[in-house]
Amino acid sequence: xxxxxxxxxxxxxxxxxxxxxxxxxxxxxxxxxxxxxxxxxxxxxxxxxxxxxxxxxxxxxxxxxxxxxxxxxxxxxxxxxxxxxxxxxxxxxxxxxxxxxxxxxxxxxxxxx
Amino acid sequence: xxxxxxxxxxxxxxxxxxxxxxxxxxxxxxxxxxxxxxxxxxxxxxxxxxxxxxxxxxxxxxxxxxxxxxxxxxxxxxxxxxxxxxxxxxxxxxxxxxxxxxxxxxxxxxxx
Numbered sequence: 037x038x039x040x041x042x043x044x045x046x047x048x049x050x051x052x053x054x055x056x057x058x059x060x061x062x063x064x065x066x067x068x069x070x071x072x073x074x075x076x077x078x079x080x081x082x083x084x085x086x087x088x089x090x091x092x093x094x095x096x097x098x099x100x101x102x103x104x105x106x107x108x109x110x111x112x113x114x115x116x117x118x119x120x121x122x123x124x125x126x127x128x129x130x131x132x133x134x135x136x137x138x139x140x141x142x143x144x145x146x147x148x149x
Numbered sequence: 150x151x152x153x154x155x156x157x158x159x160x161x162x163x164x165x166x167x168x169x170x171x172x173x174x175x176x177x178x179x180x181x182x183x184x185x186x187x188x189x190x191x192x193x194x195x196x197x198x199x200x201x202x203x204x205x206x207x208x209x210x211x212x213x214x215x216x217x218x219x220x221x222x223x224x225x226x227x228x229x230x231x232x233x234x235x236x237x238x239x240x241x242x243x244x245x246x247x248x249x250x251x252x253x254x255x256x257x258x259x260x261x
């Protein structure tokens with residue numbers, strides 16, 4: 037069956053360190069994968085999109101990698117800040133062109149000052 | 150408006166009643182999506198539209214759920230004969246020709 041897995045345990049790190057979140061998927065061949073941020077009581081907010089032919093994508097302190105062989109994406113936040121504390125969701129389009137996303141359950145990140 | 154809006158933000162209803170949830174997408178966005186999100190989970194796809202055409206309704210749980218977008222803008226998700234298991238956060242998102250989806254604040258539905 038198709039699955040998207042994110043670490044359900046919260047990730048606690050110290051301010052200034054790099055946070056690394058993992059997204060693994062099985063039985064999908066997505067054209068792209070997206071990462072969203074969600075704060076309590078709010079809707080998800082788009083952060084980054086990486087396509088199947090891209091190995092890495094950067095935006096300010098954020099970096100995403102995409103390994104279609106391992107079926108894995110890694111999401112990094114460098115020089116983390118307490119304001120980065122949130123739940124981070126990975127999502128993929130299971131059928132090319134459909135654009136109706138399938139989401140993982142998210143990983144909660146807590147950055148301690 | 151500047152973003153996706155949804156109404157009502159909270160809806161409490163009794164089991165067996167019908168509810169209608171409204172989504173007003175970002176102006177000009179072609180695609181509109183409905184998701185349902187349980188606590189501690191990611192959004193779960195329900196249905197989506199391009200303009201007024203419903204492209205995919207494979208995520209609707211059963212035939213009590215329906216959605217429409219008659220003029221290609223505002224959309225309504227209707228749940229008939231609500232059941233307690235329908236209680237959840239219902240989220241709407243819209244997108245232009247790009248893949249990025251912009252989510253609304255959601256409607257929290259509680260069925261008593």
